Amino acid sequence: MDAESQERFREFVESRSSALLRTAVLLCGGDRHAAEDQLQNALVKVADRWRGIDDPEAYARQVLYRQQISRWRLKWPRREVAVAEPPERASDGEQGAAELRVLMRGALARLTPRQRTVLVLRYFEDLPEADVARVLGCSVGTVRSTTHRSLARLRRLAPELAALAPAAARPAAPSRDISPVEVRP
Known part of the structure; x- marks a missing residue:
């Protein structure tokens, strides 16, 4: 060079x-x-x-x-044991973001490598399904089903992430207002 x-x-x-x-x-x-x-x-x-x-x-x-x-x-993944790093000190404003990063990293670590890879490509890298399929050498249907199963498993394994989601992203609670409505002709 x-x-x-x-x-x-x-x-x-x-x-x-x-x-x-x-x-x-x-x-x-x-x-x-x-x-x-x-x-x-x-x-x-x-x-x-x-x-x-x-x-x-x-x-x-x-x-x-x-x-x-x-x-x-x-067949037998080689895994190294990493020594824990001291936690970063964050200001109060950064505390929520740091907590979310830690929770998300832990939740992703609980997924299989294939599930984790599909979610990272789809949502972190923001690649369309067709591009993910091309990168991974599989069909778009495989990407869709793996994404669906991965998100379901992530929700099951890390329910604490739902509490950190913004209010707009959470499903609305059903309305319990049963007061009569006046209808005028």
Whole structure:
């Protein structure tokens, strides 16, 4: 790689690695160490093909997704035990967002890797079903059914998330107003 390409690659890594790491953390079920490893492997692959890549971020994301697919297909997944990090100190205004992040990360970690990957692609990456199907190499129907089952399992495993949802997102309680209504001709 020549000096100009190295500089462009360095700029790419500095500007996009935090967004790519967030995606990798979600794909890995909140395991930051595994996410950092996956991102590092993806960036190595991007660097190897730097000159021939039109959209390096899309290529890096594709590598992350494919690595996640490979991880869930392993017969005996290799899991590293991560040491807990000290909690971040948050101001009162950030406390709700931090609590939601912790709850969501824990809830996603309880899903299977396939379920987690489909939800991250659909809702975090905001990809349409057809694109998720193309990335994962399956049919749109499989994406739909996996999404449906994943959300149902997420609701069952983490009912505490419903309490944090904005009021507009929660279903309205049925009205109990049974007072007579006057109808005029």
